[in-house]
Amino acid sequence: MAGTILKAKNFNAFFGQNQVLKNINLDIMRNDVVAVMGPSGCGKTTFIRCINRMHELTPDATAEGEILVDDKNVYKMNLIVLRRKIGMVFQRPNPFPTMSIYQNAIAGYLLNGIKLTKSKKDEVVETSLKRVALWDEVKDSLHKKGTFLSGGQQQRLCIARAISLNPEILLLDEPTSALDPISTSKIEELIYELKKNYTIIIVTHNMQQAGRISDKTAFFYLGEVLEYNVTKEIFTNPKHEKTQNYITGHFG
Amino acid sequence: MTIEYRNIRNKLFKGIVIILTVICTLPLLLVLYRITKEGISAINWDFFVNLPKPVGEKGGGIANALVGSGLIILMASVFAIPLGISIGIYLSEFKKTKLAYFTLLSVDVLQGIPSIVIGIIIYLWVVKTMGHFSAVSGSIALSMMMLPAIIKSTEETLKLIPDTLKEASLSLGVPYYRTILKVILPAGITGILSGVILSVARVAGETAPLLFTAFGNPFMNTNITKPMSSLPSIIFNYAISPYEDWHKLAWGASFMLIAIILVLNIITKIAQRKWRVQF
Amino acid sequence: MTINRSYRKIKLQYIGRKEIRRINFTEASFKKMLLLSAIGLVVVLLAIFVTLLISSLPSIKAIGVGFIYGKTWDPVVDHYGGLPFLIGTLLTALLALIISIPFSLAVGLFLGEYFRSGVISGIFKNIIELLAAIPSVIYGFWGLFVLVPLVRSLETTLGVPPYGVGIFTSSIILAIMIIPYSVSLTAQVISLVPANLKEAAYSLGATRFEVIKNIILPYTRSGIFAGILLGLGRALGETMAVTMLIGNSHIIPTSIFSPGNTMASVIANEFTEATGDIYLSALIEMGLFLFVVTTIINVIGRRVIKRFSIN
Numbered sequence: 001m002a003g004t005i006l007k008a009k010n011f012n013a014f015f016g017q018n019q020v021l022k023n024i025n026l027d028i029m030r031n032d033v034v035a036v037m038g039p040s041g042c043g044k045t046t047f048i049r050c051i052n053r054m055h056e057l058t059p060d061a062t063a064e065g066e067i068l069v070d071d072k073n074v075y076k077m078n079l080i081v082l083r084r085k086i087g088m089v090f091q092r093p094n095p096f097p098t099m100s101i102y103q104n105a106i107a108g109y110l111l112n113g114i115k116l117t118k119s120k121k122d123e124v125v126e127t128s129l130k131r132v133a134l135w136d137e138v139k140d141s142l143h144k145k146g147t148f149l150s151g152g153q154q155q156r157l158c159i160a161r162a163i164s165l166n167p168e169i170l171l172l173d174e175p176t177s178a179l180d181p182i183s184t185s186k187i188e189e190l191i192y193e194l195k196k197n198y199t200i201i202i203v204t205h206n207m208q209q210a211g212r213i214s215d216k217t218a219f220f221y222l223g224e225v226l227e228y229n230v231t232k233e234i235f236t237n238p239k240h241e242k243t244q245n246y247i248t249g250h251f252g
Numbered sequence: 253m254t255i256e257y258r259n260i261r262n263k264l265f266k267g268i269v270i271i272l273t274v275i276c277t278l279p280l281l282l283v284l285y286r287i288t289k290e291g292i293s294a295i296n297w298d299f300f301v302n303l304p305k306p307v308g309e310k311g312g313g314i315a316n317a318l319v320g321s322g323l324i325i326l327m328a329s330v331f332a333i334p335l336g337i338s339i340g341i342y343l344s345e346f347k348k349t350k351l352a353y354f355t356l357l358s359v360d361v362l363q364g365i366p367s368i369v370i371g372i373i374i375y376l377w378v379v380k381t382m383g384h385f386s387a388v389s390g391s392i393a394l395s396m397m398m399l400p401a402i403i404k405s406t407e408e409t410l411k412l413i414p415d416t417l418k419e420a421s422l423s424l425g426v427p428y429y430r431t432i433l434k435v436i437l438p439a440g441i442t443g444i445l446s447g448v449i450l451s452v453a454r455v456a457g458e459t460a461p462l463l464f465t466a467f468g469n470p471f472m473n474t475n476i477t478k479p480m481s482s483l484p485s486i487i488f489n490y491a492i493s494p495y496e497d498w499h500k501l502a503w504g505a506s507f508m509l510i511a512i513i514l515v516l517n518i519i520t521k522i523a524q525r526k527w528r529v530q531f
Numbered sequence: 532m533t534i535n536r537s538y539r540k541i542k543l544q545y546i547g548r549k550e551i552r553r554i555n556f557t558e559a560s561f562k563k564m565l566l567l568s569a570i571g572l573v574v575v576l577l578a579i580f581v582t583l584l585i586s587s588l589p590s591i592k593a594i595g596v597g598f599i600y601g602k603t604w605d606p607v608v609d610h611y612g613g614l615p616f617l618i619g620t621l622l623t624a625l626l627a628l629i630i631s632i633p634f635s636l637a638v639g640l641f642l643g644e645y646f647r648s649g650v651i652s653g654i655f656k657n658i659i660e661l662l663a664a665i666p667s668v669i670y671g672f673w674g675l676f677v678l679v680p681l682v683r684s685l686e687t688t689l690g691v692p693p694y695g696v697g698i699f700t701s702s703i704i705l706a707i708m709i710i711p712y713s714v715s716l717t718a719q720v721i722s723l724v725p726a727n728l729k730e731a732a733y734s735l736g737a738t739r740f741e742v743i744k745n746i747i748l749p750y751t752r753s754g755i756f757a758g759i760l761l762g763l764g765r766a767l768g769e770t771m772a773v774t775m776l777i778g779n780s781h782i783i784p785t786s787i788f789s790p791g792n793t794m795a796s797v798i799a800n801e802f803t804e805a806t807g808d809i810y811l812s813a814l815i816e817m818g819l820f821l822f823v824v825t826t827i828i829n830v831i832g833r834r835v836i837k838r839f840s841i842n
């Protein structure tokens with residue numbers, strides 16, 4: 001199963017005239033966890049939103065170059081197929097407010113109109129909630145609204161919602177930035193667990209977090225990838241002065 | 253100017269403001285009082301099940317107007333709700349387009365058109381084409397009057413729904429139309445519904461646009477291509493008649509109408525407070 | 532952790548071509564529907580104007596500007612002078628406006644400044660809202676039985692012919708009906724006055740009245756003007772209550788106690804009985820006039836409000 005799953009080739013992205021990603025070239029291996037780091041505004045979010053083409057939802061946002069998933073250009077793929085292949089978790093937990101916990105966990109099926117039998121539904125809900133280690137906490141209140149959960153629980157529910165569709169790649173945009181330390185460590189454990197089955201790209205500002213969970217780290221600076229390497233290497237032996245400054249906190 | 257004078261002037265002004273405000277509430281109280289007093293005594297079983305009777309005969313009712321109002325408003329809602337929600341979605345989803353600007357302008361203009369002018373228009377468009385007055389033409393006129401409230405409540409509710417909800421759905425590979433119909437609309441349902449109910453409450457008492465469309469009918473009629481009676485038109489016709497019996501029916505009909513409008517208003521109030529979707 | 536992985540077998544990412552085509556088609560239709568409904572509304576508004584204009588042409592051709600200054604309206608001899616109704620409309624609307632302004636301002640200050648929140652504010656807000664919810668026909672009915680006798684006795688005291696119905700009675704009812712519209716705007720703009728402006732004045736020792744007079748009213752002038760303007764728009768086109776209370780006289784009113792007629796009430800009374808082509812067309816021309824005037828008033832009013840809320 002090894003090999004490249006995602007490849008960015010001479011990729012550029014714009015908001016109107018403003019170029020926010022410059023000539024990105026990046027290869028991501030299957031089942032790797034890749035941390036995307038860099039100072040605020042350097043284009044991390046934009047990059048991962050380009051991978052599942054959420055970028056183009058913004059008016060005036062454009063992109064050029066190629067992103068290949070399984071050797072297929074995402075800009076030539078059907079949007080629905082692409083987005084089912086790539087799950088996304090946002091910075092702020094965003095469970096569907098009109099749905100129960102149960103419904104949120106299988107929202108991908110419900111909203112896409114994929115018919116499942118009752119037992120299949122139960123199974124998918126239980127499996128995905130167990131994988132995000134939420135099952136024990138919510139199994140008695142599955143029919144309460146998802147928005148009643150705590151922030152950390154909501155975020156895990158959102159991850160469950162994303163993985164219940166069995167994507168191949170999981171995009172996480174600062175998933176723990178709005179959470180307390182305990183919830184954060186739960187989600188980190190979860191990522192470690194998920195890595196067996198998924199390729200994970202995670203945006204984070206937290207150096208320790210990147211060190212703990214990622215195999216590789218991409219360091220973004222002003223819309224460019226300055227350095228992309230094995231995480232340990234980046235942390236112990238950064239090639240670039242800017243990276244060095246960033247990880248040692250001597251930035252700006 | 254002494255401080256004393258300034259303080260007195262300050263208090264006096266506040267007093268005037270309060271008095272004028274209290275005076276403003278008098279009409280409502282007086283109208284409600286009179287209609288309740290006269291209306292309740294007019295209401296009995298006959299009132300609901302009988303047709304209006306010729307002057308002098310006892311036991312007349314307004315069954316035809318109740319049925320007529322119900323049918324006309326139901327039909328108007330069927331026309332206006334999907335159309336209004338659709339336009340509201342367009343306005344909130346494509347707010348920056350030129351068309352959105354002109355559509356919003358049209359909504360404002362439509363809201364300001366006197367109801368009698370709507371009556372003229374539907375007379376020219378529908379009644380003249382059909383060759384005669386009809387309930388359905390009345391419904392079309394009322395639906396035009398319902399549109400602005402429905403469009404605005406939809407637009408304003410949807411505008412407040414965070415974009416992240418839409419993105420969450422789209423990122424699951426859910427097509428745009430399903431995202432709107434199954435995520436965005438349900439999240440805004442309370443606001444949209446209260447707009448719909450308020451618009452129903454508003455047109456339930458509209459008389460002018462029905463004068464030359466649904467027209468009125470002294471008999472029971474459920475055929476929507478024929479003239480049909482309604483609560484407001486029966487109030488108008490009987491109120492300006494010289495007969496005591498008919499005045500009584502008009503008070504009863506007014507009481508019914510006000511009661512319906514009050515209930516609809518209260519329902520929206522409760523809905524807005526209790527069933528709001530939490531994000 | 533052992534996890535049942537059997538659901539992996541569901542082929543989610545595989546969507547058949549047919550399915551994709553179906554989704555694309557529905558998607559396109561959905562967007563087209565949104566677009567068409569929005570275009571439709573603009574088209575309907577234009578169509579309303581064009582229809583009114585075309586249907587008014589026979590009258591415009593036959594009567595011309597005489598429609599505005601002609602003093603007699605006599606369908607029997609095909610004579611259509613609209614001056615009595617123009618005067619009736621303007622007189623009732625302006626009188627209603629004059630009556631309503633102090634009240635709208637007071638309630639606006641009450642809800643927007645003195646009692647901005649709490650139980651009292653809630654009660655009065657609801658009452659004002661309900662005032663707007665009562666149908667025109669019910670105001671007219673109530674006016675006939677409550678207001679008309681009162682005005683009649685007032686007229687007797689004053690020594691003018693005691694019709695009871697007339698311009699004055701209609702204006703009172705109209706004032707009651709437009710107050711809620713003006714208030715909702717007035718209260719809103721008054722509550723939007725920045726707190727720091729008011730605090731600056733208070734810190735200089737100003738009383739609340741002085742703050743209202745020197746800070747709040749100047750600041751909210753344009754918004755209050757818009758509220759009054761929109762009230763005027765409503766008053767001009769209001770039909771049922773006026774029809775029931777104005778007396779329906781085709782003679783130019785000589786005093787505010789005279790009976791008269793407004794354009795809207797003439798249309799309401801005569802439209803279904805208008806037999807001749809020119810007769811009907813003349814009534815529609817009045818509809819056109821009302822449409823154009825209220826549209827202008829609305830567009831201006833909303834412009835002002837928008838500009839105010841941006842500032």
Ligand SMILES: Nc1ncnc2c1ncn2[C@@H]1O[C@H](COP(=O)(O)OP(=O)(O)OP(=O)(O)O)[C@@H](O)[C@H]1O
Binds near residue numbers: 020041042043
């Ligand atoms: N919707 C938008 N419209 C215009 N410009 C935008 C938009 N979103 C982001 N940008 C710009 O694009 C650049 C990259 O933004 P991006 O959100 O990708 O940064 P980021 O690395 O994720 O930052 P952060 O760490 O603060 O989340 C920034 O300069 C930002 O100003």
Ligand SMILES: [Mg+2]
Binds near residue numbers: 044045046173
């Ligand atoms: Mg970001």
